[in-house]
Amino acid sequence: MSDSPVLDVEGLAVTIGTRRGPARAVAGVDWSVQAGQTLALVGESGSGKSMSVLAATGLAPRTARVTGRVRLLGTDLTEVSPERRRRLRGRHVGFVFQDPMTSLNPVLTVGRQVSEAGEEHLGLTRRAARARAVELLDLVGIPSAAQRVDAYPHQFSGGMRQRVVIAMALACEPDLLIADEPTTALDVTTQAQIVELVADLQHRLGTAVVWITHDLGVVAGIADTVAVMYAGRIVEQGPVDAVFAHPAHPYTVALLAARPDPAARGADLVTIPGAPPSPWELPTGCAFFPRCPVRGDARCEHELPPLVPVSGRHQVRTFYPQATDGEDR
C-alpha cells in the first residue's frame, strides 16, 4: 500500500453562518484515505461527518467558512482557485449521495447525466460520452443499458437510480469515491446489493472510498479504517478491527451496544438517551459529557480531552478510555 494518501485532511474546521449566528459544524478533524482503502466516517446526523467531506471538496454551503488543509493527490485544495478545485473535484472525486430519488435531475435523461462529467473533464465528444455512459450503466449492473440510457430517472426504481448515481460518480474513473449514506434511503435487500456493488467496483478499479454512514453494520463489512465523529470532532478512530474489538470511547461503546442484531442491519442505531449539543453552543469540555454513562469529573465538563493513542493507530478522545472487549466482527 502506498504511503501517500489520496485524500488527506488536516485540522479541518467548518463554521456555517446562519440566521441564528455561526454554527460550528466541524470543529477540527484529521483523517486520510489511501488508494484502494475504505475509510468509514460514522456518527449521528449533525455530527459533521458529511459536512467535513463536503467542505473538504469545496461543496460546503456558501455561508460556510472552511479552515485547515485538504490535500487531494498532493495538491492542497484550500490553496488553489475555486476554478481549479472544481476541475480537480470533477476529475478525481466521485460522489454518491444519500437519496437517489432526489439526487438525479428529473428532466434530463440518465444518459445525459452520466455522460456530462466525461464531456467536461475528459474532453469526450457528446457521442463518445454517450457510448461511455452505456458502458458505465452496464458496469453498475443496469440491464439493457443501451436502451435505458435514454430513459428519465422517474422510470427507474430506487435501487436502479442509485446504480445510475454510482455510474455518474465513476464517469471519470475517479481516484476517490465519496459515498454519503448511499444506502439509507433504500430497502434492506437493495442496500446489500449497493454495498456489494461498491465493494466490487472498488476492488476492480482500485478506488479509495470514504463511506459516510450511521450504520455500524455496513462499516464492519466494508471499511478498513473507521472514524467515529461526535459534535464536529473525531472521538475515536483506528483500524476497523481494533475499534470494533476494543472500543475505548464511551460513545463508541454505546453505539456498538445500541447496534441491532447484525441480521437486521440498516435500522437506526441511536438509542442513547439525550441529544448531541447544539452546533451554536458547543461546550468547552467533552461534548459527550451530558450523555456520557461514565461521567468522569469536572475535568470532562470543562477541558477538551486530546486524541490519544490506545494501541497502534487506534486513537481515542477521552480522559476515561474504556477497557472493553467488544465483539468480533
Added chain:
Amino acid sequence: MSETTGRSSEGQLRRTLSALRHDPLAFTGSAVLVLLVVVGVAGTWLAPAGVNEVDVDRMLQAPSWAHPFGTDELGRDVLSRVMIAARVSLQVGLVSVGIALTVGTTLGLLAGYYRGWLDNVLMRCMDVLFAFPVLLLAVAIVAVLGPGLLTATIAVGVVYTPIFARVTRAGVLSVREQVFVRAAISIGASDLRIMRRHVLPNIAAPLIVQTSLSLAFAILSEAALSFLGLGVQPPEPAWGRMLYDGRGFVTEAWWLGVFPGAAIFLTVLAFNLVGDALRDVLDPRQLTVSEARRSST
C-alpha cells in the same frame, strides 16, 4: 406534535412581534401602518383644512408652507384631502378582507373537513370566481349593484374570498391527517370543537400571512375602483378618485398626481412589507428551505 396545538401560540406571538421589531423593513412598515391608522381615525381633526373647503382664489397652487401638497382645481387643500381619504382606504381594505377571511375560511374549513360532495361543490364555486380577473369581477359587481362605499367593499370582499377558501382547505387537509386530530376524532370530540380547538389554530399562520398580503391587494383594488368612479362617491374624498379627477391637470399641476398616488403606494407597501416579514416568521418553509436543506448535511 402536541405543542403545535395550543401552548405555542403565545410563544409564536412573541416571536412574531420580536421579528417585526428587529427587521428594519417590517419595523418601518408597521410604523407606517400605525401612522395610517392614527390619520385614518383622527384625520378630520388633524387635517389643516376641511375636505371640501372650495376656494377658487387659490386654484391649482403649487406646494407651499400654507399648502404642503398644493391645492386642486377647486382650490381645496390636497394634504387635508389625502389625510381624510386614508379612512376610506383603510375601511374598505379592512372590512372587505374581513368578509373574505370570514367567508373564505368557513367555506375552506367545511370543504376540507367534510370532503366529499360538499368539498366538490364549494371548491368548484371558488374555481368559478377564480376564473375572472380580480378587477374585472369587482367592476362587474359594483356596476350592477351601483357604485359606492358599501358595494365596493362587498365587491372586493367577494373577489378575495376564494384565495382564503383555498389556503384554509389546503391547511385543513394536511392538519386533518395528523395524530392529534385523529386522536380528537377517536375520543368523540364534536366536529365544531375539533375545528375550533385543533384545526384552526394550526392553520392560523398561513391565514395571518394571507390576510396581511390581501390587505395590500384589497387597498389597491379599492383605489382602482375609485379611480374608475366606482368607489366612494364625491364629496367624500378617496385617493383613487383624486387621481382620476386630477389626471387632466397633471401636466400643469404635478402635485395632483404625485401625492394621492404616493399615499396609496406607501400604504400598500407597508402592508406588503409586514406581510412578507410575517411569512418569514410564521411560514418559514417558504424562504428558508434552501438554507435549511443545505446546512443539514
Added chain:
Amino acid sequence: MARFVIRRLLQSAVVLLGVTLVVFLLLQLVPGDPVRVALGTRFDPQTYEALRARAGLDQPLVVQYFDYLRRALTGDLGVSFRSGRPVTSIVLERLPATLSLAVTAVLFALLIAVPLGILSAVRSGSFIDHAARVFSQFGVSVPDFWMGIMGILLFAGVLGWLPPSGYVALTEDPARWASHVALPAATVGLVTAAILTRFIRSSMLEVLAEDYVRTAEAKGLRTRTVVRRHVLRNALIPVVTVVAVQLASLLGGVIVIEVLFAWPGIGRLTYDAVQARDYPVLQGAVLLVAALFLLMNLLVDILYARLDPRITVE
C-alpha cells in the same frame, strides 16, 4: 396524457358553465329593471319592450338562463342596450387593441424579469439581488394607474417624447402604434415584471437547493453549465404557468390602464359599458375574458405536462 387532457377539458367546461351562470346572474342583480335603468332619460315604451323581449327578460328565470346559454353557445351574446348592435362583434372588435397591449407588456416584463430573477437567485445576497428585491417589492405595491400618470407626466409632459394617450392600430401604422403602446405597455409591464421577478427568483432558489444541483456541482461542472442545464429548465417550468396566467389576466384586467391611456380595448369597453349601464355589453366582455382566462389556463396545464417528463407518462 390523453386522459389528463380530457379530464382538464371537462373540468374547464364545468367551470365555464359556472361562469356563464355568474355572468347571467349579474343582470338579475341590478336593482330594479335593468332595461329601464339603462335607458334612463332616453326611455320610450317601444324601445323598452323591444329590448326586454330581445334580452328575454319577460321569461321565467330558468328559461332565461338556458336561453342565454343556448344563444351564447352559438356566439350570440345579445344586443347592446345603447347601439342595438350585436354584443359579440362589439367585443371582438376590441380584442386586437387589448391583445397587442397585453402581449407587448408581457414581452417587456419577460425581458426584465428573466435575467433579473435568475441573476438575483444565482448571486443571492449580492447587490443585484437586493436591487431586484427592491424592484419587485416596489412593483407589487405601486398602483399601476399612478405609475401611468407619472409616466405621462415625465415622458409626455416634461420630456415630450411620447403621446400622453390614444391608439393607432398596429396594422395601420406600426411606428405610431409603437409610440402609443410604449407608455401603457411599460406601465403594465413593470408591474408584471415585478411579480415575475419575484416568482422566478424563488423558483430558482428552490431548484438551487435541490439535491440534483449539488450532484451536478459535485461532478465539477462549471457554474454556468449547472445553472443552464440543471437549474433553469426545472425552475422555468412553473414560470410558464405564471406568465400565462399573467397574460390571461391582462387580457381582461387592464381596465384602469386602458381608461387612463384612452386605449380602446376590452377594458375600456367594460368601463364604457358600466358608465352607460349597457349590461349586455358588460356581460359579453366579462364572459369573453373569463373564457379566454380558462382557455389559457387549460393550455398552460397541457404545455406544462409536455415540458415535464414526469407528467407525460402518467
